[in-house]
Amino acid sequence: MKLSIIIPACDEGDTIANVIKEAKGLNPFEIIIVANGSTDNTEEIARSLNCRVISFEEKLGIDVGRAVGAKEAKGDILLFLDGDIPIHHTKLRPFVKAIQSGQDIALNNLSWTLYRKVRAHFVAVWKLTLNFMLKREDLHVNSLVAIPHAMSKKAAERIGYKNLAVPPLAQTIAVLAGMKxxxxxxxxxxxxxKIKATHRTLIDGLPSSTNLIIGDHIEAISYLLNEKGKRGGLTDGPRKRSVLDHYGKFARRWRKKIKYSAVIPVGEEKETIMGVIEEVRKAGVEEIIVIGNGADRETIKKARSMGAIVLDFPYSLGHNVPRAIGAIHSNGEVCLFVDGDIVIKAEELRPFLEAGAKGIHVAVNDLDSFLDRFHPIHCISAAKQALMLAAKRQDLSINTMTAIPHAIRREVFEKIGYETLIVPPLAQVLAIEHGFSVEAVHEVDVITTNRIRKDHKKLNNNLPSSTERILGDHAEALHHLIQKTDKRGGFTDGGRNQEVLERLDNT
Incomplete structure (x- = not known):
């Protein structure tokens, strides 16, 4: 099998010779330098080392050179490098061997980067999120975004040369096509x-290179959603969404004016429900609504004995449906949401109620510090952070309505719709979109105290159903964002030369 090595380059005169010399250690059929916008001696050096040079006077934009080189390559195996990072040829050989052994794509294994005791970079957060949404947990943070990587010429043709200019999109196409x-x-x-200008120039508070790569991942998610539906083919769990369509028509609306309500969904919570209600009442909540979500009789009995309003459904409504029903029934100006299985002290609940009373429309749990405490980042935390980046609220970090406790003012429900509470990330995106204030107000540890349930465990080596469902919620929220903006979520594409890309798949 013949090997083509593809190296896009722009003003890499200081490093290109060493990159080429190491590449030659693999005895390739050809080395293609796609020189675009170079003003130094990059092209002269490449020609002097007997490389094939494809020259463009203008800069093509990030990764367009990869796509051009792939189209022009004559080899059966394509190895992609950058012109500014020399890599010893012995480190490159495994990527070539992987394709020789039948793999379609061989990625650089950067999983180790997430085990460092530092916060994951926003780009890594998005890589992880995309791979998990694609149900490729095994790929972890590994992506076509990073070099070195290799693929067969046939894989490149099947993906589409134009699509190689958007690496996360190319990876998504490959995964959905069942490639190895x-x-x-x-x-x-x-x-x-090497630190470049794109790492220093800011767009919407992010380095322009980061802004572009986030946009690339949103474009990949857009493709996934077009192929698999608004949840990307991820489970919705046993949610009975239709219950709310019928139930809302008959539910009691906001009648008496009170300051605080609380909504508490319960299943089998007989050990904790009395403690939960007691602390909520101590926090100053006047109206406590317990929704029996296919709950056992003892839990319901104990809730009633504590003076709560109990809405008893003999069957499971599915996750978060009870939240929406409870909100419809509530009368408070501010509504607090907690769960029936975690007893949270009154003093930990009051900041959320007080924030709502002061006019903060959505007060969420501040779990940001957990990014410094747990490595690697969990895929759910990654999805939360990715979504807030997409919503251009990076200040919210991983703090979303997916986690309790949180408090929401009545006017938010009336504007975004009670039914949106079924999908908490979507409700948060809608709240942001409508200009409501969303703030992380206080930290309550509901991570290490969370009870392990059946749906938290892997089955047949697949993602836990709860994890897949929450990832699906974030995919649904991203679907809304994309529908409201464009396939890149309003993020830059860095000025990629679309004319050159269009020619790739039309010639």
Whole structure:
């Protein structure tokens, strides 16, 4: 099998010779340098080292050179490098061997980067989120975004050369097509990466390179949603959404004016429900609504004995449906949401109620510190952070209505619709979209105290159903964002030369 090595380059005169010399250690059929917008001696050096040079006077934009090189390559195996990072040829060989052994794509294994005791970079957060939404947990944070990587020429043709310019999109197409993808070796291109102008220039508070890569991932998610539906093919769990369509017509609306209500869904919570209600009442909540979500009789009996309003459904409504029903029934100016299985002290609940009383429309649990405490980042935390980045609220970090406790003012429900509470990330995106204030107001540890349930455990080596459902919720929220903006969520594409890309798949 013939090997083509593709190296896009712009003003890489200081490093390109070393990159090429290491590449030659693999005895390739050809080395293609796609020089675009270079004003130094990059092209001269490449020609002097007997490389094939494809030259463009203008800059093509990030990764367009990869796509051009892939189209022009004559080899059966394509290995992609950058012109500014020399990599010893022995470290490159595993990627070539993986394709020779039948893999379609071989990625750089950067999983180790998430085990460092530092916060995951926003780009890594998005890589992880996309792979998990694609149900490729095994790929972890490994992506076509990073070099070195290799693929067969046939894989490149099947993906579409134009699509190679948007690496997360290319990876998504490959996964959905059932291609064989592995990460055979780890090459450190993180600490060796050269700081460029795109790392310093800010767009919406993010480095322009980060802004572009986030947009690339949103474009990939857009493709996934078009192919698999608004949840990306991820489970919705046993939610009975239709119950709310019928139930809302007959529910008691806001009648008497009170300051605080609380909504508490319950299943089998006989050990904790009395403690939960007691602390909520101590926090100053006047109206406590317990929704029996297919709950056992003892839980219901104990809730009633504590003076709560109990809405008893003999069957399971599914996750978060009870929240919406409870909100419809509530009368408070501010509504507090907690769960029936975690007893949270009154003093930990009051900040959420007080924030709502002061006019904060959505007061969420501040779990940001957990990004410093747990490594690697959990895929749910990654999805939360990715969504807030997409919503251009990076200040909210991983703090969303997915986690309790949180408090919401009445006017938010009336504007975004009670039914949106069924999908908490979507409700939060809608609240932001409508200009409501959303703030993380207080930290309550509901992570280490969370009870392990059946749906938290893996089955047949698949994602836990609860994890897949929450990822699906975030996919649904992203679907809304994309519908309201564009396939890139309003993020930059860095000025990629679309004319050049269009020619790739039309010639």
């Amino acid at each position: 993808i592995s990460a055979p070796a780890a090459v450190d291109v993180v600490t060796t990466n």
